[in-house]
Amino acid sequence: MKVVGIYLAAGKSSRMGKNKLLLEFKGLPLGSIALKKAIDSSLDDVLVITNENDPLSWVDSTMFSKPYKERWTKIESKESGKGQSYSIKTGLKEAIKMNADAVIILLADQPFVTSQMIDILINAYRFEKSKEILGYRNEQVVYPPILFSKKMFPKLMELHGDTGAKKIIAHFDKKILYDTEIEKVRDVDTPEDYEAIKKFE
Numbered sequence: 001m002k003v004v005g006i007y008l009a010a011g012k013s014s015r016m017g018k019n020k021l022l023l024e025f026k027g028l029p030l031g032s033i034a035l036k037k038a039i040d041s042s043l044d045d046v047l048v049i050t051n052e053n054d055p056l057s058w059v060d061s062t063m064f065s066k067p068y069k070e071r072w073t074k075i076e077s078k079e080s081g082k083g084q085s086y087s088i089k090t091g092l093k094e095a096i097k098m099n100a101d102a103v104i105i106l107l108a109d110q111p112f113v114t115s116q117m118i119d120i121l122i123n124a125y126r127f128e129k130s131k132e133i134l135g136y137r138n139e140q141v142v143y144p145p146i147l148f149s150k151k152m153f154p155k156l157m158e159l160h161g162d163t164g165a166k167k168i169i170a171h172f173d174k175k176i177l178y179d180t181e182i183e184k185v186r187d188v189d190t191p192e193d194y195e196a197i198k199k200f201e
Helices: 030-039 084-097 115-127 150-156 166-170 191-200
Strands: 003-008 045-050 072-076 102-107 133-138 141-149 175-179
Touching: 003 030, 003 084, 003 115, 030 045, 030 072, 030 102, 030 115, 045 084, 072 084, 084 102, 084 150, 102 115, 115 133, 115 141, 133 166, 141 150, 141 166, 150 166
Parallel strands: 003 045, 003 102, 045 072, 133 175
Antiparallel strands: 102 141, 133 141
């Protein structure tokens, strides 16, 4: 069974006012923290979805060395400026070419997601083949990482605009959502968010 990570790193950072993936947190660029967790997980491959001509200056130098460099691939999304859905579809097309049985959508601005959280989804999917979506929630709000089986790929390809897959999840029954603490799925969109996470350094 092949599970591929789709690591969304093509956002505009418009609410931050500058490239948030370059912000330092725990001695690393913010965008590298969740990437390392994804690479250290049981994912078979990690597809890093970026804007066109992204120099990857937010990727820590260790990610370009063995064994890390063999575990991820940069994929440029030509239409990422139109919204998150296009980045998802860019990654999904590549995952389909790789004959993925499932994908896990990951965000580059979630520094507290752990490799274990990713592995929980992968392992649960191995034993719960009747479930097509597995993810996390806090107070009924769904958060990445989220696993989608290949039966859900057509639905994901129908996404449009700057929306993720939450609408698909909300109206789908064959799913497992694990309750989690908000700190573990917290993302960083604004300067206030960045100041808030620095308390955990």
